[in-house]
Amino acid sequence: MGNSHLIEGSSVQSVDRALRILEILAEQGEYGVTEIASELEIHKSTASRLMSALQARGLVEQLSDRGRYRLGMGLVRLAGTVTSSHSAVSGSRTVTRALAQEVGETVNIAVLEGNEVLYVDQVIGPSMVTMRSWLGKSVPPHCTATGKVLSAWLDPESRVAARPHTWAKLTPNTITSVSAYEAELAKVRELGYAVANEEMENDFVAIAAPIRDEHDEVIAALCISGPASRIKSADFETLGHIVKLSATKLSGKPDFGRE
Amino acid sequence: MGNSHLIEGSSVQSVDRALRILEILAEQGEYGVTEIASELEIHKSTASRLMSALQARGLVEQLSDRGRYRLGMGLVRLAGTVTSSHSAVSGSRTVTRALAQEVGETVNIAVLEGNEVLYVDQVIGPSMVTMRSWLGKSVPPHCTATGKVLSAWLDPESRVAARPHTWAKLTPNTITSVSAYEAELAKVRELGYAVANEEMENDFVAIAAPIRDEHDEVIAALCISGPASRIKSADFETLGHIVKLSATKLSGKPDFGRE
DNA sequence: AATGACTGTTGCCCATGACGCAACATTATG
DNA sequence: CATAATGTTGCGTCATGGGCAACAGTCATT
Numbered sequence: 001m002g003n004s005h006l007i008e009g010s011s012v013q014s015v016d017r018a019l020r021i022l023e024i025l026a027e028q029g030e031y032g033v034t035e036i037a038s039e040l041e042i043h044k045s046t047a048s049r050l051m052s053a054l055q056a057r058g059l060v061e062q063l064s065d066r067g068r069y070r071l072g073m074g075l076v077r078l079a080g081t082v083t084s085s086h087s088a089v090s091g092s093r094t095v096t097r098a099l100a101q102e103v104g105e106t107v108n109i110a111v112l113e114g115n116e117v118l119y120v121d122q123v124i125g126p127s128m129v130t131m132r133s134w135l136g137k138s139v140p141p142h143c144t145a146t147g148k149v150l151s152a153w154l155d156p157e158s159r160v161a162a163r164p165h166t167w168a169k170l171t172p173n174t175i176t177s178v179s180a181y182e183a184e185l186a187k188v189r190e191l192g193y194a195v196a197n198e199e200m201e202n203d204f205v206a207i208a209a210p211i212r213d214e215h216d217e218v219i220a221a222l223c224i225s226g227p228a229s230r231i232k233s234a235d236f237e238t239l240g241h242i243v244k245l246s247a248t249k250l251s252g253k254p255d256f257g258r259e
Numbered sequence: 260m261g262n263s264h265l266i267e268g269s270s271v272q273s274v275d276r277a278l279r280i281l282e283i284l285a286e287q288g289e290y291g292v293t294e295i296a297s298e299l300e301i302h303k304s305t306a307s308r309l310m311s312a313l314q315a316r317g318l319v320e321q322l323s324d325r326g327r328y329r330l331g332m333g334l335v336r337l338a339g340t341v342t343s344s345h346s347a348v349s350g351s352r353t354v355t356r357a358l359a360q361e362v363g364e365t366v367n368i369a370v371l372e373g374n375e376v377l378y379v380d381q382v383i384g385p386s387m388v389t390m391r392s393w394l395g396k397s398v399p400p401h402c403t404a405t406g407k408v409l410s411a412w413l414d415p416e417s418r419v420a421a422r423p424h425t426w427a428k429l430t431p432n433t434i435t436s437v438s439a440y441e442a443e444l445a446k447v448r449e450l451g452y453a454v455a456n457e458e459m460e461n462d463f464v465a466i467a468a469p470i471r472d473e474h475d476e477v478i479a480a481l482c483i484s485g486p487a488s489r490i491k492s493a494d495f496e497t498l499g500h501i502v503k504l505s506a507t508k509l510s511g512k513p514d515f516g517r518e
Numbered sequence: 519a520a521t522g523a524c525t526g527t528t529g530c531c532c533a534t535g536a537c538g539c540a541a542c543a544t545t546a547t548g
Numbered sequence: 549c550a551t552a553a554t555g556t557t558g559c560g561t562c563a564t565g566g567g568c569a570a571c572a573g574t575c576a577t578t
Contacts, residue, residue: 079334291555304539325555
């Protein structure tokens with residue numbers, strides 16, 4: 001066959017194409033059938049039929065009849081059940097909420113998805129200054145406390161795979177070399193928590209600690225974040241230990257299906 | 260062909276099967292290949308290959324090698340972009356948060372998905388700590404203020420389609436007849452807002468108003484909810500108008516793709 | 519208004535890719 | 549240790565997905 005864009009391990013062509021459509025829509029927001037067809041290098045009609053299949057299950061919806069498509073609310077419904085079946089997130093509300101009130105800052109839970117950090121749950125702190133909602137958003141690991149935590153305890157091979165593609169220098173403090181990054185990860189392993197001090201954007205500070213499963217594997221990161229004016233470097237150690245303690249409470253829980 | 264479980268309009272068999280797998284996993288939490296195969300009445304090998312395709316794109320993940328499957332975090336990532344591209348939700352935080360502070364109650368945004376009400380965004384009020392727990396959860400329309408709002412302005416045909424399958428009597432106040440329900444919807448159209456007074460569960464009251472798009476179509480519902488001890492029937496009218504006002508602020512915004 | 523270029527959708531028919539079979543590798547269970 | 553589960557994988561066939569082209573609406577230009 002001509003264009004074998006098939007991802008490794010994915011053996012069902014039409015399904016893979018349908019899922020790539022979802023990814024494209026996630027990036028582009030809205031897209032027409034023709035645009036998708038040319039992107040995937042398939043025929044209009046094929047794309048149209050794939051869209052119908054996705055639409056029938058509510059994963060995409062078209063704006064008007066015979067119009068463009070975008071992702072559908074069915075995805076929200078599916079995603080809602082994801083977090084509840086994940087041990088790191090399910091039943092975590094008591095802990096995260098208590099943490100948010102204790103430190104007065106926004107609390108997040110994040111996992112590693114490929115080489116990006118994906119925020120899967122969030123509690124916004126009492127402050128008036130609301131950061132944007134991060135749920136479902138992903139960021140590179142090298143400039144975030146969560147990214148450092150999720151990378152630090154990986155075996156060397158996976159750690160390389162989890163590195164960012166490009167070491168974008170987002171602020172003066174951003175780490176942009178492999179050696180400095182590895183040194184930072186070693187420090188994270190030693191301390192048991194990670195700090196990102198204005199490394200992703202100015203005036204934005206975060207502190208994260210690992211959530212582990214029953215086998216002591218790091219499966220997620222618990223994170224607090226806020227403006228530099230409230231989270232000062234003198235408080236890093238105290239806050240680090242508080243986050244570590246909360247993360248420990250969330251650790252060691254076995255997986256369960258639906259609860 | 261033997262078992263034509265194909266949903267109306269879905270013309271690609273393998274894609275439809277893959278999406279049904281996602282729905283099954285959403286219900287069951289975890290499932291093995293064999294269980295899925297018997298559920299869909301397909302062969303183990305087929306199910307296994309479909310799972311591989313889903314896994315390659317991160318929509319499902321298996322717990323251990325050669326183990327069971329569950330929904331994956333890729334769904335969270337996809338769902339995260341859904342709300343931001345929906346006009347009713349994107350940029351709504353300012354309004355919802357202000358409303359939550361004004362009335363001191365939890366604020367939700369919901370949309371209609373088939374014949375269920377799907378909560379797509381939430382701000383919890385009284386504690387001044389925002390969190391998302393209903394996200395992705397759905398409830399029947401006949402016992403909720405959001406459901407009434409989302410049904411009230413539908414054309415008669417769609418209104419029938421949006422009716423619940425079973426009129427479960429969840430509390431003494433639950434509406435359980437079509438005629439009473441239609442009368443209630445007429446009242447909602449007249450008032451411009453809906454009330455659910457302990458109709459889903461005891462001590463739980465909600466008030467909702469419609470969010471409209473630029474063509475005045477109702478695309479979502481804005482809702483406040485809280486215990487009956489705080490939201491008394493004497494306040495329904497005042498609160499109804501407040502919710503209506505906030506909903507108007509969220510209305511009329513054109514769709515945009517990615518912003 | 520009428521034209522033209524653009525959408526997305528749909529029957530048709532062929533070949534391709536998805537499916538069922540069965541043998542395999544593993545892990546749980548007695 | 550044996551038995552019975554599980555999930556995975558080559559293989560061959562036939563259903564089925566996909567390319568073609570005609571169709572039907574929509575928008576922009578004239």
